[in-house]
Amino acid sequence: xxxxxxxxxxILVGLLLVGTAVGLLVLDRRGRLPPFVREGLMxxxxxxxxxxxxxxxxxxxxxxxxLALAGVREENAQLHAEVLQLRQQVADSAGLEQENAxxxxxxxxxxxxxxxxxxxxxxxxxxxxxxxxVVKVVLGVGEGEVDEGMPxxxxxxxxxxxxxxxxxxxxxxxxxxxxxxxxxxxERSGARGVAVGTGDADRYAARIEYLKxxxxxxxxxxxxxxxxxxxxxxxxxxxxxxxxxxxxTGPFSKAELVPGADLGALEEVFVVLGPTGLTADGKQxxxxxxxxIAEPQE
Amino acid sequence: MRFFTLLLLGMSALCVDLFVREAAALDAFSPNLLVVLxxxxxxxxxxxxxxxxxxxxxxxxxxxxxxxxxAYMLHAVLLFYVSxxxxxxxxxxxxxxxxxxxxxxxxxxxxxxxxxxxxxLGDTTFTERVVGLLFPRLLVxxxxxxxxxxxxxxxxxxxxxxxxxxxx
Numbered sequence: 119x120x121x122x123x124x125x126x127x128x129i130l131v132g133l134l135l136v137g138t139a140v141g142l143l144v145l146d147r148r149g150r151l152p153p154f155v156r157e158g159l160m161x162x163x164x165x166x167x168x169x170x171x172x173x174x175x176x177x178x179x180x181x182x183x184x185l186a187l188a189g190v191r192e193e194n195a196q197l198h199a200e201v202l203q204l205r206q207q208v209a210d211s212a213g214l215e216q217e218n219a220x221x222x223x224x225x226x227x228x229x230x231x232x233x234x235x236x237x238x239x240x241x242x243x244x245x246x247x248x249x250x251x252v253v254k255v256v257l258g259v260g261e262g263e264v265d266e267g268m269p270x271x272x273x274x275x276x277x278x279x280x281x282x283x284x285x286x287x288x289x290x291x292x293x294x295x296x297x298x299x300x301x302x303x304x305e306r307s308g309a310r311g312v313a314v315g316t317g318d319a320d321r322y323a324a325r326i327e328y329l330k331x332x333x334x335x336x337x338x339x340x341x342x343x344x345x346x347x348x349x350x351x352x353x354x355x356x357x358x359x360x361x362x363x364x365x366x367t368g369p370f371s372k373a374e375l376v377p378g379a380d381l382g383a384l385e386e387v388f389v390v391l392g393p394t395g396l397t398a399d400g401k402q403x404x405x406x407x408x409x410x411i412a413e414p415q416e
Numbered sequence: 417m418r419f420f421t422l423l424l425l426g427m428s429a430l431c432v433d434l435f436v437r438e439a440a441a442l443d444a445f446s447p448n449l450l451v452v453l454x455x456x457x458x459x460x461x462x463x464x465x466x467x468x469x470x471x472x473x474x475x476x477x478x479x480x481x482x483x484x485x486x487a488y489m490l491h492a493v494l495l496f497y498v499s500x501x502x503x504x505x506x507x508x509x510x511x512x513x514x515x516x517x518x519x520x521x522x523x524x525x526x527x528x529x530x531x532x533x534x535x536x537l538g539d540t541t542f543t544e545r546v547v548g549l550l551f552p553r554l555l556v557x558x559x560x561x562x563x564x565x566x567x568x569x570x571x572x573x574x575x576x577x578x579x580x581x582x583x584x
Contacts, residue, residue, distance in 0.1 A: 135467055141486070142489070143487060155485050163476065163480060167434065170434045178440075246433050246477070246480040249529070249542065250481050317542070382443060
């Protein structure tokens with residue numbers, strides 16, 4: 119027989135659960151959430167998350183590579199088999215070429231930024247919610263411990279920052295998530311602002327807040343990290359201005375940027391562990407000299 | 417139905433969500449079948465058992481979504497209570513009879529998400545984004561409720577523990 123709880127018990131349990139959830143939210147907002155909560159969740163769910171993601175991606179590739187061609191095969195089986203074989207070869211080589219290009223770009227980035235200690239990571243899964251912009255990565259073998267708050271970059275530009283680390287896995291908060299804020303500077307005019315993720319479900323974008331209306335900002339301007347937030351190193355490309363709107367009144371312009379890194383198709387990224395003590399081109403940083411200004415990425 | 421089975425069903429719903437989102441390369445939308453399961457929990461489970469299951473499933477959803485821990489947990493618990501309160505006042509029977517519960521539940525779910533976003537996440541655009549998914553989410557619930565509710569009822573009737581009967 120099914121047991122029914124008394125109204126008092128129902129209210130008590132409800133209050134306890136709501137209180138727990140609110141407590142977690144408040145602690146997280148204040149940055150006081152014990153790390154084991156997020157780490158534990160990540161550890162428990164990682165195998166399922168990775169497995170389902172891999173299976174789904176396999177199905178997607180199977181569909182695009184094979185099933186889409188099924189109709190053609192009916193027309194001419196022999197010819198189609200040949201075409202399939204050739205296409206497979208082309209697809210394989212194209213895939214390899216793409217992978218090659220990606221990895222080369224990644225290596226180039228490492229070469230270009232000798233001022234930064236980097237650790238490679240592979241993107242294995244995304245958030246299941248359209249309201250939050252988070253990806254999960256598996257850290258590559260390498261020296262250096264990865265910690266919360268460390269910046270994550272890709273050849274195109276800044277990706278985000280580490281949110282949680284659990285073993286060789288980490289969760290990355292993308293720069294387009296509304297919880298992300300990056301202190302930025304426009305490369306051309308030197309105008310300052312803060313890039314905050316829009317969190318839009320249908321695109322990856324961030325808006326620039328506190329951009330003074332008197333400052334010179336036009337669509338296409340490159341947006342770089344200023345380094346003043348103490349989190350992102352100076353001179354990393356964040357993206358390009360896609361929209362600038364200067365209202366009639368008010369102290370600030372409204373601007374929006376499109377990230378330089380293709381956040382929708384991330385595969386490999388670098389975690390920035392810290393400075394190497396070298397300049398971007400690999401020269402020894404002199405102690406008495408003013409801090410080196412890192413060259414922006416291409 | 418045993419508590420563990422409820423959790424397994426919830427995990428399955430979350431996995432289906434994840435699979436659909438990845439396989440179809442959906443960036444802006446996920447079906448969110450967990451909402452349908454929570455509505456069913458409200459319509460068929462006891463207060464305490466349902467609330468506990470909702471809380472655990474909400475927390476797991478937080479893990480999958482990368483949201484601040486507690487966000488989806490709070491959403492799930494409150495949605496369960498709304499659904500349970502509705503179901504205890506109105507008798508929802510048959511496929512058509514359950515659709516109003518689905519619609520009310522989907523609206524309540526979006527409202528709760530918007531409220532949580534506003535109160536706890538400090539995200540000023542959260543409401544806008546939640547409202548943007550109003551119609552797709554309603555559509556999913558309208559399609560899923562007639563299909564999933566009978567299935568869950570069937571599983572429930574198979575797994576429910578019956579009192580021992582004296583065969584003699």
